[in-house]
Amino acid sequence: MNLSRTARSTVLTAVLLSATALALPAPAQAAPLPPACQEALLETFDKFPVVDFTVPDKVKNTMLAEVLGLSETDQQVFTEQACAAWNSWATANGQAVAADLDTRYRNAAAPVCNKFAKSSLATIKKYAPNVPAETRDLEKLAKRIWTDSMEKLAADATNADCRNAYTTAKAGW
Numbered sequence: 001m002n003l004s005r006t007a008r009s010t011v012l013t014a015v016l017l018s019a020t021a022l023a024l025p026a027p028a029q030a031a032p033l034p035p036a037c038q039e040a041l042l043e044t045f046d047k048f049p050v051v052d053f054t055v056p057d058k059v060k061n062t063m064l065a066e067v068l069g070l071s072e073t074d075q076q077v078f079t080e081q082a083c084a085a086w087n088s089w090a091t092a093n094g095q096a097v098a099a100d101l102d103t104r105y106r107n108a109a110a111p112v113c114n115k116f117a118k119s120s121l122a123t124i125k126k127y128a129p130n131v132p133a134e135t136r137d138l139e140k141l142a143k144r145i146w147t148d149s150m151e152k153l154a155a156d157a158t159n160a161d162c163r164n165a166y167t168t169a170k171a172g173w
Helices: 003-014 035-047 057-068 080-107 112-130 133-156 160-172
Strands: none
Touching: 035 080, 057 112, 057 133, 080 112, 080 133, 112 133, 112 160, 133 160
């Protein structure tokens, strides 16, 4: 398993399972992952079958840049126990999370950046307290990646609505 796959799992967790960066290319450096983390990478996207919820390309790219910069220390939170707990939780809650994301996304006002930020943040707030305690170190890392990404997106946004949406999302989780 390589760093990009590790990064993808982190991003997915950060957006509480919005499957942000699962389709992005892998870097040359490899970092081994426990089997449960490999399973999370291969199956989590399927466990959260969103229909309407969309992650803008700028968000994917910004979050990917953040996760590609993870230190070896950061990567150590990907443990067998944490990923196994995540897999169980995702299996049990994925349909509900996906439905919540889709509903919130459809009901949020345009533009897409606002729809993404508002629906993601509301779903994170709703479901994060129920994620197993064994995943808390993953969640802390995901939260840092989320906050740093939203800060960069807000700073780079040329659209005032997007800037406000990302600023609110940064502070909200």
